[in-house]
Amino acid sequence: MSEYTATALARANIALAKYWGKSDVALNLPAVPSISITLEPMRTETTVRFAASLQQDALVLNGKPADEKALKRASKVLDQVRAIAKLDLKARVESANNFPTASGLASSASGFAALVAASWSAAGMARDNERWSALSRQASASAARSIYGGFVELPKGIPGDATLSAKPIAPPAHWDVRIVVAVANEGAKDVGSTEGMTLSERTSPYYRAWVDCSDALAAEVRAGILARDLVKVGEAMEQSTLAMHACMMASRPGLIYLQPATLAALATVKRLRKEGVQVYATMDAGPHVKALCHADDAERVAKALADTQLVLRTLTAHPGPDLEIRK
Ligand code: DP6
Numbered sequence: 001m002s003e004y005t006a007t008a009l010a011r012a013n014i015a016l017a018k019y020w021g022k023s024d025v026a027l028n029l030p031a032v033p034s035i036s037i038t039l040e041p042m043r044t045e046t047t048v049r050f051a052a053s054l055q056q057d058a059l060v061l062n063g064k065p066a067d068e069k070a071l072k073r074a075s076k077v078l079d080q081v082r083a084i085a086k087l088d089l090k091a092r093v094e095s096a097n098n099f100p101t102a103s104g105l106a107s108s109a110s111g112f113a114a115l116v117a118a119s120w121s122a123a124g125m126a127r128d129n130e131r132w133s134a135l136s137r138q139a140s141a142s143a144a145r146s147i148y149g150g151f152v153e154l155p156k157g158i159p160g161d162a163t164l165s166a167k168p169i170a171p172p173a174h175w176d177v178r179i180v181v182a183v184a185n186e187g188a189k190d191v192g193s194t195e196g197m198t199l200s201e202r203t204s205p206y207y208r209a210w211v212d213c214s215d216a217l218a219a220e221v222r223a224g225i226l227a228r229d230l231v232k233v234g235e236a237m238e239q240s241t242l243a244m245h246a247c248m249m250a251s252r253p254g255l256i257y258l259q260p261a262t263l264a265a266l267a268t269v270k271r272l273r274k275e276g277v278q279v280y281a282t283m284d285a286g287p288h289v290k291a292l293c294h295a296d297d298a299e300r301v302a303k304a305l306a307d308t309q310l311v312l313r314t315l316t317a318h319p320g321p322d323l324e325i326r327k
Helices: 068-085 107-122 130-138 141-149 193-203 207-226 230-249 260-274 295-306
Strands: 004-015 022-024 034-051 058-061 092-095 150-154 166-172 177-183 279-282 289-294 311-319 324-326
Touching: 004 107, 004 230, 004 279, 022 193, 022 295, 034 177, 034 230, 058 068, 058 130, 068 092, 068 107, 107 130, 107 141, 107 324, 130 141, 141 150, 150 207, 150 260, 166 207, 177 260, 177 295, 193 207, 193 230, 193 311, 207 230, 207 279, 230 279, 230 289, 260 279, 260 289, 260 295, 289 295, 289 324, 295 311
Parallel strands: 058 092
Antiparallel strands: 004 034, 004 324, 034 092, 034 150, 034 311, 150 166, 177 289, 177 311, 279 289
């Protein structure tokens, strides 16, 4: 029946002020504030269909049945939505990314945001960005930010606060910047973010220092976005990135996500800056470099990164809109 089906379109996001560490593991609350840009055209489209004929939940990712672990994580989200909607039907979920899953752009953020919104809408409930963001955050904290377009903040969580959600800082039209992704390799990462940040918290002597510097860096990124000051945002973003990676590396065993291609791309970004281009770099729990620059410089930045040794290719994104629902 059509009233039990809905499709959601969510975009990936890239953090300028990074999230790494949890203040409450059970509720998946971040220990630090994070700020991101929602990325167009890096999209996940997810359709959820609740039906009495289904014996169990099913999840199809990019045309293939998902593994047990992914299905379990999705069923957990569906269970929460079913409880709120008082709906007792199993679901079939079909989800696809229009950007290559191995491109180094986190598909989990757009994936969980789209799953929450599509299942909520399929269950017949009205749009509720705040609750969508809080539910997405419980599944994967970076997903909370993909509910909103433009520039988005997820505050740090106070333990016990199940309602924490992301908040929009500025709409996409506020600032015409670009993110150029330098793809460093196509393989899947060894240690995922959830596991990695738990390890850092337990074992990294720099974890405290990382948490301690995060408020000031997020405040700088926020102020820089509002003032459209690329140098301010870029410098704070690079420090947030490198402080997070220092914390990761000092874990036991060490988490080294950076690869030779990463360092080569970082050198290119630095060289471009010397040549007068306002461009700054960030990396997540993987080797890819994501460069932030003005729209007018994006072609030059993309060419320089594509020409960098060991970089496989580049993708360019701009600030995208809020999550969209298609009934
Ligand atoms: C390095 O949101 O994937 O990309 O909440 O455990 O699912 P969980 O973690 P996740 O972590 C993302 C970490 C990051 C930085 C960021 O996106 O802010």
